[in-house]
Amino acid sequence: MDRDSEFLEEGSMGGGSQDNGGYGTTGARGALMRLAVEALADADFYERLKEDPQRAAESIGIQLSDPDAAYLGSEVHWSVVDAHIAEMRDALHLGVMRAGPLW
Amino acid sequence: MDAVDAAFEAVVLGFAADDIALARGVRARIGPDRYALEWNLPWWIGRALGVDASTCERLSLGNVIGLVALRLSDDLEDGDVAAEDVASARRLSDGLLAAALATYRSLFPPSSPLWPRLDAWLAEWHEATRIGASSHRATQLTARAAPVKASAYGACLIHGRGELFVTLESALDNALQAMVLFDHLVDWQHDIQAGRWNAFAAHALGKPRGGGDAAVRTTGVYRALLTGNALEAYINEIDSNMRRAIEVVGDLGLTSLEEHLSQLDERMKEHSQALRTHYRDLAERATVLLVRTP
Numbered sequence: 001m002d003r004d005s006e007f008l009e010e011g012s013m014g015g016g017s018q019d020n021g022g023y024g025t026t027g028a029r030g031a032l033m034r035l036a037v038e039a040l041a042d043a044d045f046y047e048r049l050k051e052d053p054q055r056a057a058e059s060i061g062i063q064l065s066d067p068d069a070a071y072l073g074s075e076v077h078w079s080v081v082d083a084h085i086a087e088m089r090d091a092l093h094l095g096v097m098r099a100g101p102l103w
Numbered sequence: 104m105d106a107v108d109a110a111f112e113a114v115v116l117g118f119a120a121d122d123i124a125l126a127r128g129v130r131a132r133i134g135p136d137r138y139a140l141e142w143n144l145p146w147w148i149g150r151a152l153g154v155d156a157s158t159c160e161r162l163s164l165g166n167v168i169g170l171v172a173l174r175l176s177d178d179l180e181d182g183d184v185a186a187e188d189v190a191s192a193r194r195l196s197d198g199l200l201a202a203a204l205a206t207y208r209s210l211f212p213p214s215s216p217l218w219p220r221l222d223a224w225l226a227e228w229h230e231a232t233r234i235g236a237s238s239h240r241a242t243q244l245t246a247r248a249a250p251v252k253a254s255a256y257g258a259c260l261i262h263g264r265g266e267l268f269v270t271l272e273s274a275l276d277n278a279l280q281a282m283v284l285f286d287h288l289v290d291w292q293h294d295i296q297a298g299r300w301n302a303f304a305a306h307a308l309g310k311p312r313g314g315g316d317a318a319v320r321t322t323g324v325y326r327a328l329l330t331g332n333a334l335e336a337y338i339n340e341i342d343s344n345m346r347r348a349i350e351v352v353g354d355l356g357l358t359s360l361e362e363h364l365s366q367l368d369e370r371m372k373e374h375s376q377a378l379r380t381h382y383r384d385l386a387e388r389a390t391v392l393l394v395r396t397p
Contacts, residue, residue, distance in 0.1 A: 032390055032393060032394065033330075033386060033387075033390045034330075035393065036386065036389035036390040036392065036393050037326060037329040037330055037386050037389065037390075038326065039389065039393070040325075040329060040385065040386070040389040041322050041323075041325040041326040041329060042322050042326070072393070076393065081392055081393070084388075084392050085389065085392065088385055088388060088389060088392075091381075091385060092325050092385065093292060094381065
């Protein structure tokens with residue numbers, strides 16, 4: 001399903017505002033990216049996000065709007081996300097090895 | 104390279120024939136592909152200044168013998184030598200260091216200004232090795248490569264251009280700093296797991312002294328990589344060091360060294376770009392995953 005909220009109103013992925021050279025970490029889009037990054041980097045956080053999105057978001061300093069909290073709480077198909085995010089978490093360490101040894 | 108290898112074998116057979124297999128094993132790990140500076144620096148600098156090939160070869164031999172000695176010593180310090188080989192490794196390391204110094208002694212009189220500098224670089228290396236895992240500054244870690252500068256200084260002195268080395272040394276320091284920082288970017292996961300201080304992890308976590316739970320630190324570094332913030336500043340630091348080195352070496356007319364550093368710079372940039380792309384893609388995919396679940 002497509003999320004119909006302010007998350008999608010700030011332009012395409014990776015665009016928009018930059019923060020200290022990052023990939024767009026301010027505004028509503030940035031908030032979602034922070035949640036997604038945290039869920040990817042920290043498996044425990046991901047489990048907390050599934051159980052209680054608002055509380056999990058607050059734990060990293062993000063205040064979700066009511067529609068966004070409702071979306072994460074009841075509309076996201078977490079079983080689908082589970083499979084993909086596990087595969088992506090496995091790929092986290094691949095970046096270092098991608099280019100091979102230099103010397 | 105073959106001549107240096109043959110001379111290396113002869114040196115080992117001359118005082119430690121029983122340990123030749125151990126010496127060959129370490130030598131195999133420090134080949135010219137991975138340790139280009141140690142093998143080639145005397146040639147790149149010496150030939151540009153007009154130093155004869157025979158002298159360049161002896162300087163290179165001194166570097167290679169010295170590097171094997173110091174690697175063995177590192178292995179001993181890190182506990183990477185099998186218990187039954189420790190005595191042999193210690194004997195071999197000491198003997199090779201003496202042989203490396205003898206190579207230089209055949210080129211430089213006792214009054215040469217090379218000796219106090221070489222003593223200082225060896226002391227730097229010794230101190231950096233001693234503090235090892237607890238080191239918390241990349242500049243201290245570059246000290247582990249300090250002895251390689253002896254051959255560069257030697258090549259300058261032999262040609263009567265000792266004054267050139269002041270500028271050259273700053274360029275070598277910049278290049279070594281960039282290489283050490285890059286190594287830490289590549290090795291951060293292993294270092295965290297092994298409990299070693301790592302420059303990139305310290306930068307990404309904002310904790311210059313490191314320390315803390317390995318799993319928590321690993322998660323923190325991934326978080327920094329995925330947001331991209333830590334990576335950019337760190338890569339810029341590598342890049343600015345390497346650019347300074349290349350510029351100075353170019354100004355000195357050391358073309359082969361300039362070419363080598365430029366190639367290295369290019370490969371580091373490609374690797375850095377691959378890292379950027381990998382983590383940016385993952386962050387974006389994760390975000391899309393939350394926004395649009397099929």
